[in-house]
Amino acid sequence: MTTRADVTPRRGVKPVALLDAGVDLVVGTALVGELVAVITDVLGRFFFDSPLLWTTEVSSLALSVIAFIGGAIAYRREQHVFIRTIVDLLPERPRHACYAFVDWLVLGIAVVCCHASLGLLTARWDETTPILEMRGTWLALPLSVGMVVLALYALIRLREQPLRAVVDGGLVASGLIATIVAVHLWWLPALSTGAAVLVALLAVLVTALLGLPIGFALILGTLAFLYTGGLVSLVALPQNMVDGVSRFVLLALPFFILAGFVMESGGISRRLVLFVASLVGRLRGGLLQVTVVSMYLVSGISGSKAADVAAVGLVMRDMLDEEGYDTAEAAAVLAASAATGECVPPSIAMLVLGSITSLSMGALFAAGLIPAAVIAFCLMLLIYVRSARSGANRPVDVGMGQHLRLAAGAIIPVSMPAFLFIGIFTGFATPTEVSAFAVAYGLLIAVFLYRELRARSLARIIATASTVAAMVLFTLAAAQAFSWVLSAAQVPQALANLLATMHDNAALFLITSIVGLVVLGSLLEGLPALLILAPLLLPMTPALGISQLHYGIVLLIAMGIGALLPPLGVGFYIACAVARAPMGRATRIMMPYVVVLLLGLLVVAFVPWLTLVFPRALGLAGPQG
Numbered sequence: 001m002t003t004r005a006d007v008t009p010r011r012g013v014k015p016v017a018l019l020d021a022g023v024d025l026v027v028g029t030a031l032v033g034e035l036v037a038v039i040t041d042v043l044g045r046f047f048f049d050s051p052l053l054w055t056t057e058v059s060s061l062a063l064s065v066i067a068f069i070g071g072a073i074a075y076r077r078e079q080h081v082f083i084r085t086i087v088d089l090l091p092e093r094p095r096h097a098c099y100a101f102v103d104w105l106v107l108g109i110a111v112v113c114c115h116a117s118l119g120l121l122t123a124r125w126d127e128t129t130p131i132l133e134m135r136g137t138w139l140a141l142p143l144s145v146g147m148v149v150l151a152l153y154a155l156i157r158l159r160e161q162p163l164r165a166v167v168d169g170g171l172v173a174s175g176l177i178a179t180i181v182a183v184h185l186w187w188l189p190a191l192s193t194g195a196a197v198l199v200a201l202l203a204v205l206v207t208a209l210l211g212l213p214i215g216f217a218l219i220l221g222t223l224a225f226l227y228t229g230g231l232v233s234l235v236a237l238p239q240n241m242v243d244g245v246s247r248f249v250l251l252a253l254p255f256f257i258l259a260g261f262v263m264e265s266g267g268i269s270r271r272l273v274l275f276v277a278s279l280v281g282r283l284r285g286g287l288l289q290v291t292v293v294s295m296y297l298v299s300g301i302s303g304s305k306a307a308d309v310a311a312v313g314l315v316m317r318d319m320l321d322e323e324g325y326d327t328a329e330a331a332a333v334l335a336a337s338a339a340t341g342e343c344v345p346p347s348i349a350m351l352v353l354g355s356i357t358s359l360s361m362g363a364l365f366a367a368g369l370i371p372a373a374v375i376a377f378c379l380m381l382l383i384y385v386r387s388a389r390s391g392a393n394r395p396v397d398v399g400m401g402q403h404l405r406l407a408a409g410a411i412i413p414v415s416m417p418a419f420l421f422i423g424i425f426t427g428f429a430t431p432t433e434v435s436a437f438a439v440a441y442g443l444l445i446a447v448f449l450y451r452e453l454r455a456r457s458l459a460r461i462i463a464t465a466s467t468v469a470a471m472v473l474f475t476l477a478a479a480q481a482f483s484w485v486l487s488a489a490q491v492p493q494a495l496a497n498l499l500a501t502m503h504d505n506a507a508l509f510l511i512t513s514i515v516g517l518v519v520l521g522s523l524l525e526g527l528p529a530l531l532i533l534a535p536l537l538l539p540m541t542p543a544l545g546i547s548q549l550h551y552g553i554v555l556l557i558a559m560g561i562g563a564l565l566p567p568l569g570v571g572f573y574i575a576c577a578v579a580r581a582p583m584g585r586a587t588r589i590m591m592p593y594v595v596v597l598l599l600g601l602l603v604v605a606f607v608p609w610l611t612l613v614f615p616r617a618l619g620l621a622g623p624q625g
Contacts, residue, residue: 340372
């Protein structure tokens with residue numbers, strides 16, 4: 001992933017800084033307030049049999065604030081996922097014009113969404129929640145406010161860019177809008193629903209490849225469908241976006257992301273990585289083997305792919321440099337091992353899959369452990385072979401005394417995922433509630449035991465975690481709206497008819513699904529692809545004799561591989577940036593790892609026992625999964 005250092009907003013402008021601080025305060029308060037409420041609810045229910053009945057209702061408001069108002073600050077800080085592989089190859093003038101074009105589009109999207117959301121505010125005035133009797137308008141209001149803030153940020157970014165680029169970008173954006181208007185006015189009578197959805201898909205792919213963040217591209221595609229199709233009011237967009245982030249289970253996303261950043265800043269991740277180095281560092285491949293195992297363990301706590309790569313990569317980078325490892329090889333291993341994290345609980349993708357399907361979250365958590373370990377083992381085997389051929393062994397030599405010290409330091413960090421799993425599997429708390437305790441447990445360790453986290457650092461961590469969580473939730477809301485578009489266009493029925501031609505060919509169905517998710521995961525950064533395809537494909541599996549639980553894990557791994565697949569996979573660029581590796585060389589070295597990832601995925605796909613044995617042993621899945 002690239003950045004626009006030449007057009008980064010200036011921080012010295014006082015009104016803008018005040019706006020940033022105000023948004024951070026609002027979003028951070030929503031996150032911390034809901035965190036305290038969830039923990040209080042669990043403790044009150046367990047010790048005093050007096051739960052807070054209004055927690056679920058308030059969580060919808062908190063999620064809406066984080067997603068939409070936080071989504072605006074995430075845009076300001078360039079935290080949204082975007083693809084600039086093509087744009088960055090352009091000469092200077094068209095490159096800057098593309099940057100401005102994106103900001104013009106964001107401004108237009110914000111204005112249209114804000115206008116459409118006003119109708120939703122009116123429509124939900126008479127709706128009230130059962131406990132607090134809170135009007136439904138409050139749940140939709142953060143979207144309107146967020147779009148206003150987003151429009152302000154878009155104007156600020158345009159003001160800070162070269163005038164020529166702003167004019168060029170504005171002309172291109174005007175041309176795109178004029179084209180959509182022409183389609184609506186001239187061809188609408190002959191424009192079928194299928195053609196309208198084709199326009200929407202083209203709008204998403206073209207603008208995403210030109211650098212528009214994926215979430216905004218999905219919103220633009222939804223608007224294009226609603227406008228050119230002319231079948232439904234534009235209010236369907238804000239309605240689906242708000243409903244897409246109103247589920248209580250989604251609170252686990254910001255909570256686990258916050259827990260990941262607490263781990264990274266509080267020294268928890270570092271102690272885990274150093275302990276792993278003492279255990280497996282003597283294998284051929286040395287620190288590269290350590291990277292794979294560390295990613296597996298850390299993924300079981302943070303839940304966030306970006307947090308995993310940062311937590312492990314930043315610790316490993318200096319160790320790899322000191323031992324003379326190739327930075328490109330290190331980046332490839334870091335990216336490949338991050339793909340396994342998608343099915344190590346509690347990954348964000350796993351939480352999202354459980355929230356949009358009927359799959360049990362506990363069953364998903366149990367089902368992902370062995371498949372992730374199988375793929376990690378395949379990567380370690382490749383590292384072993386490559387190191388033998390190159391003669392680059394460089395094992396980590398740790399004495400017994402140091403090993404014991406590292407083991408003692410890792411006992412408490414290792415206990416963190418153990419407590420998470422015990423809490424979920426014993427029914428003490430839901431995954432959302434457990435994620436809240438993960439934050440509290442991490443803070444206790446980092447602040448009082450290790451004393452590596454101070455109050456000022458904590459405020460920064462909350463702001464950073466809120467921004468990352470907002471990006472995820474905003475993308476989720478946009479994907480929910482676009483999924484509705486596909487449903488309205490009867491794409492699920494068309495897909496079902498296509499797959500029906502496979503009859504009882506489960507192998508062909510699995511391979512087709514894997515290819516589709518890998519390709520779309522690369523184009524749409526994984527999570528939107530999962531949101532769009534999973535609800536369409538999962539209901540088809542029972543007729544083919546495929547367990548839905550097993551199929552869900554296959555989709556998660558395929559999505560993870562796609563999101564880290566060069567040249568478009570955003571996760572690959574994150575790994576290169578963390579490892580400080582040249583992308584060209586890292587891309588070439590990554591290819592053998594991609595092959596092994598795909599082979600490992602095929603093993604998991606065609607040996608369902610690997611996925612189902614653990615959930616069945618725990619009574620979380622029936623004989624058929």
